[in-house]
Amino acid sequence: MRRVWPTTVRARATAGACAVVAVALGLASFTLLNLLEANLLRAAQSDARRQAETVAQLAAAGRLDRVRAPARGVDFIQVVGADGRVLFASLNLVGAPPLPPPGPGVPGGRFHTWTGRPLDGEHRQRVVQVVTDTPDGPATVYAGASLRDVDAADDTTAAALAVGVPLLLATVGLVTWRVTGRALRPVEAIRAEVAGISDRDLHRRVPVPATRDEVAHLAQTMNATLDRLEASGARQRQFIADASHELRSPITVVRTQLEVALAVRDPELWPELIGGALEDIERLQHLAADLLLLARIDAAQPVAAVRLDLTALVCEAARTRAGDRVPVHLSLEPGVEVTGTGLWLSRIVTNLVGNARQYAESRVDVTLRTTGSAAGARTAVLEVVDDGPGIPAADRERVFERFTRLDDSRSRDHGGAGLGLAIARDLAAHHGGTLTARSAARGARLVLRLPTAHGTART
Structure with missing residues (x-):
């Protein structure tokens, strides 16, 4: 996974955005297809149910001869008696065997729904069956609605999603890549500038973009850090120069006194010369102790x-x-x-x-x-x-x-x-x-x- 996962921020942002959008589009497409099919199936079932209930009312009154052709949206009608005899059939089912019996049913408002292919057509059928009492005994009314519109809508929507989702993902990836690259361009400029700054040119500063966003705040913080580094370097150089100057004077005096003591052959003058040298050495000791203490303080112990x-x-x-x-x-x-x-x-x-x-x-x-x-x-x-x-x-x-x-x-x-x-x-x-x-x-x-x-x- 580490070898496959992108290593740059730009690539990771693009991959992450594409992954999130892909998941969201997948869930949205699945939900859309299911909702579309459910709504179309509900509409087809409603048409078939109304037709079946109308025919059931006519059958209960013994007036099957008054049944008209299937209404719009309904493909066929068939009425089957309890003995399996076809009592009525629409023109497209004339001579066809009866549909499978529904099993025991209670006359009245009970009905059953299933999906089948009673006409051996290209499209599925939503079949509604209603059990009713007729003068000749119980009968089952079948009304079927074609699902060609549902199948066509599913196919069209699936094809549109199959083309649109990759295009949308490609667009999201391209836009994220461009936007991330533009957003990270100032960061790269800051990195390049900082990489070129050495201890000899701490006066250089990173460019601050005019966006007033987090990158601009980063650049300002980086420049403030460089200000502190430059000031610290200047203080250190000044400290070294001052310390060198302070140490040079007593060292020079001690050396002069020792050279004079070495050149003078009169032992009576040696105590005075050596005493002066000791005073300067004591001053050097105090100065060295002070410098050491300052170093410890600067180390922030x-x-x-x-x-x-x-x-x-x-x-x-x-x-x-x-x-x-x-x-x-x-x-x-x-x-x-x-x-x-x-x-x-x-x-x-x-x-x-x-x-x-x-x-x-x-x-x-x-x-x-x-x-x-x-x-x-x-x-x-x-x-x-x-x-x-x-x-x-x-x-x-x-x-x-x-x-x-x-x-x-x-x-x-x-x-x-x-x-x-x-x-x-x-x-x-x-x-x-x-x-x-x-x-x-x-x-x-x-x-x-x-x-x-x-x-x-x-x-």
């Missing part, structure tokens, strides 16, 4: 469904930085629980607090609260505010881009590779939350929102 105390986690993150030059002031709602990975949530808080302390002048305020109805889903809101130079309104989205450093006070001189806030936002989104930069009276205000353990967390 699922978040572990672990219930965590966000209040305790924020306290721990602030305590680990107690020795920094700017103190952190905490205002935390107790018992705020979220669902996620403790290491990654700690990294979010550490990055936010570290970024604030890096640019703050005298203090950093960390506030944790929950919002939402008590019966419904609640949201944990963490705000980190510093009193530094702040973030301009035009840069409040750009500051979350990877390897982004703002000019002036938030410059390269303050250190860092520009990945802290980008990592924090990606981790927040991975936990079903958001991280945004908001306006503040002074300095920068970063707002983290996470669904609480009673809400819904993204996995």
